[in-house]
Amino acid sequence: METENQVILVKRTNPRADPERSEYLFEELRELTRTAGYVPVGELTQTKFPDSKYQLGRGKIEELAELVRTTRAEKVIFYNKLSTIQLFNISEICGCQVIDKFQLILEIFAKRATTRRSKLQVELARLRYEIPRARAIVSILKKEEKAGFMGLGDYEDAYEQGLKKRITRIESELESAEKDDESLRTFRHRKGFSLVCLAGYTNAGKSTLFNSIVDESVEAQNMLFTTLVPTTRALELGGRKALLTDTVGFIEELPHWLVDAFKSTLDEIFLSDLILLVVDVSEKPEIILQKLSTAHDTLWDRIQGVPMITVLNKTDLLEASELEAVMEEIGYMAPNPVFVSAKEKAGMQELKAEIIKHLPAWSFYSFSLPNSEKGMSMLSWLYDEGIVHSVEYGERISVDYEARTEVINRIQSLEQNLDE
Amino acid sequence: MWDIIAVDISGRHRIKGGYYMVCAAAALTVSADHIEKVKQVKILPFWLKKAPGLLDVVQLIEDTANQLSFEGTIVAEKGDMYNQPRWVPESMFSGAFKYQESLAERRAIELAHHISLSARNLLIKELDIEA
Numbered sequence: 141m142e143t144e145n146q147v148i149l150v151k152r153t154n155p156r157a158d159p160e161r162s163e164y165l166f167e168e169l170r171e172l173t174r175t176a177g178y179v180p181v182g183e184l185t186q187t188k189f190p191d192s193k194y195q196l197g198r199g200k201i202e203e204l205a206e207l208v209r210t211t212r213a214e215k216v217i218f219y220n221k222l223s224t225i226q227l228f229n230i231s232e233i234c235g236c237q238v239i240d241k242f243q244l245i246l247e248i249f250a251k252r253a254t255t256r257r258s259k260l261q262v263e264l265a266r267l268r269y270e271i272p273r274a275r276a277i278v279s280i281l282k283k284e285e286k287a288g289f290m291g292l293g294d295y296e297d298a299y300e301q302g303l304k305k306r307i308t309r310i311e312s313e314l315e316s317a318e319k320d321d322e323s324l325r326t327f328r329h330r331k332g333f334s335l336v337c338l339a340g341y342t343n344a345g346k347s348t349l350f351n352s353i354v355d356e357s358v359e360a361q362n363m364l365f366t367t368l369v370p371t372t373r374a375l376e377l378g379g380r381k382a383l384l385t386d387t388v389g390f391i392e393e394l395p396h397w398l399v400d401a402f403k404s405t406l407d408e409i410f411l412s413d414l415i416l417l418v419v420d421v422s423e424k425p426e427i428i429l430q431k432l433s434t435a436h437d438t439l440w441d442r443i444q445g446v447p448m449i450t451v452l453n454k455t456d457l458l459e460a461s462e463l464e465a466v467m468e469e470i471g472y473m474a475p476n477p478v479f480v481s482a483k484e485k486a487g488m489q490e491l492k493a494e495i496i497k498h499l500p501a502w503s504f505y506s507f508s509l510p511n512s513e514k515g516m517s518m519l520s521w522l523y524d525e526g527i528v529h530s531v532e533y534g535e536r537i538s539v540d541y542e543a544r545t546e547v548i549n550r551i552q553s554l555e556q557n558l559d560e
Numbered sequence: 561m562w563d564i565i566a567v568d569i570s571g572r573h574r575i576k577g578g579y580y581m582v583c584a585a586a587a588l589t590v591s592a593d594h595i596e597k598v599k600q601v602k603i604l605p606f607w608l609k610k611a612p613g614l615l616d617v618v619q620l621i622e623d624t625a626n627q628l629s630f631e632g633t634i635v636a637e638k639g640d641m642y643n644q645p646r647w648v649p650e651s652m653f654s655g656a657f658k659y660q661e662s663l664a665e666r667r668a669i670e671l672a673h674h675i676s677l678s679a680r681n682l683l684i685k686e687l688d689i690e691a
Contacts, residue, residue: 156645157645158645429661432661432662433661433662436661436662436663436666437666439663440663440666440667441666447593448593448663450592471592472562472592472661472662473592473661473662474592475591475592475593475594475663476592476593
C-alpha cells in the first residue's frame with residue numbers, strides 16, 4: 141500500500157467556540173494540506189482547553205497513535221500551534237513526524253519558492269521559527285547527558301549560534317534587495333507610473349483577475365498560495381500608465397514572524413498608490429466578513445491614506461438578487477465595491493473606470509515651447525511623463541498637457557530656461 | 561455611512577493604591593474605510609481599588625457613552641473585553657455592541673485610544689495622582 145504523503149489532520153477547539161467557524165478553519169487546513177501535496181487519510185478533533193504536554197488529552201493522543209498505526213500515515217498535521225515539548229511528546233507516542241499549521245505553510249512556501257530571493261525569505265522564516273526551539277531541543281537532549289561524558293559539548297552553543305549567524309546573513313542580503321526594490325519603485329513613480337496592487341485572502345482569484353486585466357497568463361490555480369513572488373505588468377488606463385502587481389495572499393492567524401519574513405512582498409502593497417482588495421463573493425457572508433477582517437487587520441496600520449477598491453470577484457457563481465443580499469451584509473467592510481467575474485472577464489470596464497477615479501490626481505497645464513531642437517526634445521520627454529492632449533506647431537509649439545504635479549512643476553521651471 | 565461610538569479605556573494597570581482608568585467615547589459617522597465625521601467626544605475618569613472585571617469595564621463604557629447626545633453601535637477592541645468572544649460582552653450591553661472590524665472602525669478605535677491616553681496622562685499630572 142502506498143503510504144507516501146499520507147497524513148492525519150488534528151484540531152483542538154476551545155469549548156464554547158462557534159462550531160461553524162471551527163469547521164471552516166478545519167476546511168482551510170484540509171485545503172492547505174492538499175496544496176502541500178499531502179493526502180489526508182484521517183481526521184481527529186477534540187474540544188477542550190489546551191494541554192501543556194500534548195495539546196490534546198492524553199487519551200486522544202493515544203487514539204491518534206492508533207489511527208497513525210492503522211492508516212500507516214507518515215505525518216500528523218495539527219491546526220493548533222505546538223510547543224517544542226508538545227511536538228516531542230506527540231511524536232514519541234505516535235512514532236511519526238508531527239508538524240503544525242505554521243510549518244505546513246512554510247513547507248508550501250518552500251515548495252513554491254522559485255527565485256533566490258523567495259528561497260531566502262522562506263529560509264529566514266524557517267530559521268526564525270527554529271530559534272526558540274533550538275534551545276528547547278538542546279535542553280531535551282541534555283536530559284540524556286551524564287556528568288563528564290556523553291554530553292553535547294560545543295554543539296550545545298554552536299547549534300543556536302549557527303542559526304543566528306545564518307539569520308543575520310540572510311537579513312543583510314534581503315535588506316540590499318529591499319533597497320533595490322525601493323529605488324525601482326521611485327524610478328517607476330518618476331517615470332509617471334501609478335502603482336496599483338492586488339491584495340486579498342489566499343485563493344480569492346487575484347491571479348485570475350490579474351490575467352484578465354492585463355491579458356497575460358500568470359499561473360492561476362484553484363489552490364492556496366499559488367503566487368509567492370509579486371508579478372508586475374504595465375497597464376494603460378485612459379491614457380495613464382499604471383503598473384499592476386499581483387501579490388501573495390493573506391491567511392488568518394498568519395504568525396507575525398512569517399509576515400515579517402515576507403515583508404518585501406507585502407511592501408509592494410503598502411507602498412502602492414491604490415489597493416485592489418479582491419474578495420471571493422461566492423462564499424457565505426460570514427466567511428467573507430472574516431476574510432475581509434483578516435485583510436483589513438493586515439493592512440490597516442500601514443496603508444495611511446491609500447485608497448482601496450473592494451473587487452468582489454466570482455460573481456458568475458451568484459444571481460443578482462443573491463449579490464444584493466451579500467452586499468447588504470458586507471457593505472460596511474467593503475470600501476468602493478466593484479463586481480467582477482475575472483474568469484468570464486465581466487465587469488472589467490467598470491473596474492478600470494473605478495481605478496482611474498482613484499488614481500492620484502493629475503493636473504492640466506497649457507503652455508508653449510520654442511519650435512527649436514530643445515523644444516522638440518522636451519516634447520518627446522513630455523510624451524514619456526504624462527498625457528499630451530493636443531499639440532499645435534506654429535512659431536511656437538502649443539501643448540495641452542496632463543501629468544503629476546511634480547512633472548508640471550518641472551515643466552514650469554524648464555520653460556523659463558528654454559526661453560532664455 | 562454608519563453611526564458608531566468608538567470606545568477605549570486607558571490605565572488598566574495598578575498604580576499606587578489602585579486602578580485609575582479613563583474611558584473615552586467618540587460618536588462618529590464612518591464609511592467602510594474612513595471616519596467621515598466626528599460628532600462628539602466624551603471622557604470619564606474612574607477609580608477602582610481592585611482590578612477591574614468585565615462588568616466594571618462594561619459599566620464604565622456605558623456610563624461614558626450615555627453622556628453623548630448621539631447613538632450608535634458601541635465598537636471596542638477585543639483586548640478591552642479581556643478577549644472574550646463577542647456574545648459575552650454583547651449580552652451585557654444595553655445597546656448594540658461589536659468588536660472593531662473595518663478599516664474605519666480600527667481608525668476610530670485608534671482615535672479613542674489617543675484621547676483616553678492623553679486625557680489620563682493630563683489628569684494624572686494635574687491631580688498629582690501618582691505622587
